Amino acid sequence: MAIQVPTETELAPTVSRRDFLAFCSLMAGALALPKSSEELIRNALTNPKRTPVIWLELQDCAGCSEAFLRSSSPTAAEVVLDILSVDYHETIMAASGRRAEEAKEATIAAGGYLLVVEGSISLDEDAGYCCVGGKSSVQLLKEAAKNAIAVVAVGNCATFGGLPKARPNPTNAVGVMDLIKDKPVLNIPGCPMNPVNLTATVVHFLTFGALPAMDALNRPMFAFGHLIHDNCERRGHFSAGEFVKDWGDEGHRLGWCLYKMGCKGPMSYHNCPTVRFNEGTNWPIGAGHPCIGCSEPGFWDLETYEPLELVEFTPPSQYPGIVPPEELITPVGAAIAGGTLGLIVGAAGAFAYDMVNKKSGMELKHDDELTGPEEHPDSK
Amino acid sequence: MAKIAIDPITRIEGHLRLEVEVADGVVTKAWSSSTMFRGIELILQGRDPREAWTFTQRICGV
Numbered sequence A: 001m002a003i004q005v006p007t008e009t010e011l012a013p014t015v016s017r018r019d020f021l022a023f024c025s026l027m028a029g030a031l032a033l034p035k036s037s038e039e040l041i042r043n044a045l046t047n048p049k050r051t052p053v054i055w056l057e058l059q060d061c062a063g064c065s066e067a068f069l070r071s072s073s074p075t076a077a078e079v080v081l082d083i084l085s086v087d088y089h090e091t092i093m094a095a096s097g098r099r100a101e102e103a104k105e106a107t108i109a110a111g112g113y114l115l116v117v118e119g120s121i122s123l124d125e126d127a128g129y130c131c132v133g134g135k136s137s138v139q140l141l142k143e144a145a146k147n148a149i150a151v152v153a154v155g156n157c158a159t160f161g162g163l164p165k166a167r168p169n170p171t172n173a174v175g176v177m178d179l180i181k182d183k184p185v186l187n188i189p190g191c192p193m194n195p196v197n198l199t200a201t202v203v204h205f206l207t208f209g210a211l212p213a214m215d216a217l218n219r220p221m222f223a224f225g226h227l228i229h230d231n232c233e234r235r236g237h238f239s240a241g242e243f244v245k246d247w248g249d250e251g252h253r254l255g256w257c258l259y260k261m262g263c264k265g266p267m268s269y270h271n272c273p274t275v276r277f278n279e280g281t282n283w284p285i286g287a288g289h290p291c292i293g294c295s296e297p298g299f300w301d302l303e304t305y306e307p308l309e310l311v312e313f314t315p316p317s318q319y320p321g322i323v324p325p326e327e328l329i330t331p332v333g334a335a336i337a338g339g340t341l342g343l344i345v346g347a348a349g350a351f352a353y354d355m356v357n358k359k360s361g362m363e364l365k366h367d368d369e370l371t372g373p374e375e376h377p378d379s380k
Numbered sequence B: 001m002a003k004i005a006i007d008p009i010t011r012i013e014g015h016l017r018l019e020v021e022v023a024d025g026v027v028t029k030a031w032s033s034s035t036m037f038r039g040i041e042l043i044l045q046g047r048d049p050r051e052a053w054t055f056t057q058r059i060c061g062v
Helices: A017-030 A037-045 A063-069 A076-083 A097-110 A137-146 A155-160 A195-208 A235-239 A331-343 A346-359 B040-044 B049-059
Strands: A051-057 A084-089 A113-118 A148-154 A185-188 B002-006 B016-023 B026-034
Touching: A017 A037, A017 A195, A037 A195, A051 A097, A051 A137, A063 A155, A063 A195, A076 A084, A076 A195, A084 A097, A097 A113, A097 A137, A097 B002, A113 A137, A113 A155, A113 A195, A137 A148, A148 A155, A148 A195, A155 A185, A185 A195, B040 B049
Parallel strands: A051 A084, A051 A113, A113 A148, A148 A185
Antiparallel strands: B002 B016, B016 B026
């Protein structure tokens, strides 16, 4: 009996109409586009002409590929693999050896493709730290970037050098934008990158024919426009001065702020708190571990468990400080004193104010007089 | 005697090259080489031991 081989039309599309429409809405949301853009996205994604993609893996761990291939439902990978023609990707392609390299060369010769790069590039070409098909990583990247429309670097290794570039950078590793200067390079850092951000970038590219707006580090603004700290579900605890001080302490069990355990959320631009990972299931801070700052250059050389010195972010002075009052007189005391002085104009005013305070039973106390809840005036 | 080299080996994580010598349809000699090095052992030296897991976890992402 002859074996029934499914034709290409029977294999595609792998996604139902309903899931496809839901995906278009999700993408419009991820890109912060108006609802009217959904139709544009639908039209772009149903274009029968599929954009070719070359996915280069250099000094990588395939973690970004895995994140992408195992992404959420309707699987972004399904939709993207339906709308793109992934001509070269070592981890998933059927061909090996010479045939694999020929497929890549044919796509490069035809041009008009999108180049995705995963993993860093070793500048020590003669040392042979990263070779595929007998070519060094520098050579591979330059060849593949030559005719590409745009280059998308995924993961912290391809964007900023990542793990291989960590001190002492044994292989002289760099990111894509350190080498490719004549092409638009878009960076989607993360360790791994969040697949939603790659998918949304691809959708934006197919819909508008251009890469999305980027920040100074070439990261798309829709995904890297806000600090993790801005949208963190534990931000309220930061503002209230409630911090985890040791693993498994009461604050840790109650889900308090991980700043003092070394959280890099206040310096990391990423959309993890809103998009999360594994189909929106959870994210590191949600699981009780401080953010390691994987969207930022050089994060591997930060002390994971040492608190950051807050430079960019200063809590408003009316919030309790991050050091408890018994350890330091916070600006709150000074603010209250200053405010009182401003309010009281002249002796009459001061007298009236004093009377009101006495009537209501309130007493203004400076921070250094407050010793703890057990000696609060109400408990006397 | 024929010599065959397959590079890259696909559908695996990492970079692998295979070279084999074939005589009368039988492989007589074979060499496999891992063609990528990052030096994670060197990077780990002198770091806080509590951080080691974040580095070693990235040896393979599959």
